Amino acid sequence: MNKNIVLLWDIDGTLISQGGDKDLFHEVALSFSGKVPMQRPKKAGKTDSRIATEYIDAYKIDNISLDTFMFELNSVSDLYYSNNSCDIIKGAIVALESTSRLGLINKLYTGNTASRAINKLNSANIPLEAIDTKNSFFLGDRILRLDGVLDVKRQHSKNDIVVIGDTDFDYELAKSLDCNFWFIGKEVARENQIGVSQDFSNIDLFISKLLCTFK
Secondary structure, three states, X not given: OOOOOEEEEOOEOOOEOOOOOXXXXXXXXXXXXXXXXXXXXXXXXXXXXXXXXXXXXXXXXXXXXXXXXXXXXXXXHHHHHHHOOOOEOOOHHHHHHHHHHOOOEEEEEEOOOHHHHHHHHHHOOOOHHHXXXXXXXXXXOXXXXXXXXXHXXXXXXXXXXXXXXXXXXXXXXXXXXXXXXXXXXXXXXXXXXXXXXXXXXXXXXXXXXXXXXXX
């Protein structure tokens, strides 16, 4: 088996549950604006900076920069996740530890900043030693989630990559990389999709399909 296999993990909805945390963007925006818009911007599939930009516009904040908003967001997130835990997707820890023991490389590809991503994982007690966080792809300071595609291509062959995620945005990443994809959710037929599961409770199936893909 190729020892260069890299698993690119999404975080929200893949390793930890979606929707279990407070809307920290709203909290930060409100602290600068004091006004609540009729509708909050949607966050799914966007980077932290993209979301922050849309919140600044929606809350009509014109006296701060994006950098200032992001600094405050990271600070508020540090405090929030140090006092609140994220729920973990069933079997996620075993999946990370098992793949790491087999010599596969676990990396993150996320729209979060590095600080917010690590805080989330720590709050869920996910073992960071099973993840190559130093060389992961944190897109929180960029506007587009696919802005890291060229970085991934420079480091890895498409034949060695599996993207693991729970949304169409993760699949778009896999398509952009022209690599294999594992979907967390309900069965949907997609090109280059090597597996689908609601979680990682059937760890034997997850591992066996990965290994069969790279025989």
